Amino acid sequence: MLLAISGGPDSLALLLLAHQARPGQVVAATVDHKLRPESAQEAEFVSDLCRDNNMPHMILRPAQPISGNIQSAARAARYALLEQAAQDHACAFIATAHHGDDQLETLLMRLARGSGVDGMAAIRAKNGRIIRPMLGFSKAELEEICAAAGIEPVRDPSNDNPDFDRVAMRQWIAQATHPFQIERTNRTASALADAADALSWMTAVLAAERTTQVDSAITCDANALPRELQRRLLLHCISQLEPSLHPKGEAVDRLLVELEAGKTAMIGNILCRGGTRWTLTPAPPRRDGG
Structure with a gap:
């Protein structure tokens, strides 16, 4: 299993738990997008941590500079690099550290944008070889795991920039009194993912019956x-x-x-x-x- 580790508290908690649960069966990778001066040092921090714990680690960098829509382009480059690394190291899965708070933010962002069933399926627990084993955890729990291990995570300043939609939603949720719970949020996202899969299956059946291409x-x-x-x-x-x-x-x-x-x-x-x-x-x- 390839672990996508940025050095933040979420991914470091994933690293610690996966190493404990599957010793010798995980490989860690850090993508340095080269968008911030500190990124190279942060990647080395993860590399040192993995070496201290006898875990293989690699630093991945895009061949071309990230441009255009920075968040979208960075995400595309990140997953392309992780997919190639997983293939090169014969890893069946790529694990990311998306957690329950991310799920809630995504659901509310999609709702605000007027998304349909596919969009409201939000963050899937499994999508191809991508798996997200931390969706049942809260952000606070992941911070506690790092603190218990005596590790001070990397802090990305962009995570506090309200110009990004996700950060603005995160700050709104933090300031609001709301009834949302991680378990129920994940249940809703999972139900919508099942509905989206059913509709995709039905569409494939209908396409075979009702479309003709000449x-x-x-x-x-x-x-x-x-x-x-x-x-x-x-x-x-x-x-x-x-x-x-x-x-x-x-x-x-x-x-x-x-x-x-x-x-x-x-x-x-x-x-x-x-x-x-x-x-x-x-x-x-x-x-x-x-």
Whole structure:
């Protein structure tokens, strides 16, 4: 099992517990995104800690500088590096230190954004080879584990920056009197994940029965289906023609309205014709207006 260890209290608690539960069966990895001057020293701190406890450790750094949407790009680079490291070291799983407070923050953030079933499934306990064994723990419990071991964790200043949505939500939760409990929050997220999996399974069955592709044209019969299944079939057809296109919920909802009205509309580079059956084709090349 590969452990993703940043040096913060959450991941250090994961490191300590995993080493105790599975001695000799874990490998630790720290991703240094090189976004802060202190990051190299923090990675070395984890490396020293692992060496002192006879645990193998590696420091992973992205080949290209992180740019654009920093949080999103850093996350993509982090998981790509962890996946490659797990493959190189024959690790069946990659464990991250997401905990119960993270789950609550994610659920409330998704709710605020108007997410559907997939988004409200929040942080899954298992997603491919990624596992999250700490979801049943609170942040305070993980801090206590580090304190009991006499370890002072790394503190990332970005975790206190309210310009980030998650930090703003975390601070709001800390200031509010609320009834949320970790066990119940995880139960809700798990139920929604099960519902999302069921809908994905049903969509695959319907796609086989109700869609036909000839060359680059897809015909879809979504007539009389529940709206969520119509929406998922539409997304399936879009992904078949343009895999890199990931339209947001509002754009898909608008397109559904157009198709149900028998109109023709565009999404990405796909021309969509509505009616009782939908037809999706790549849009014809644009003429040069010159």
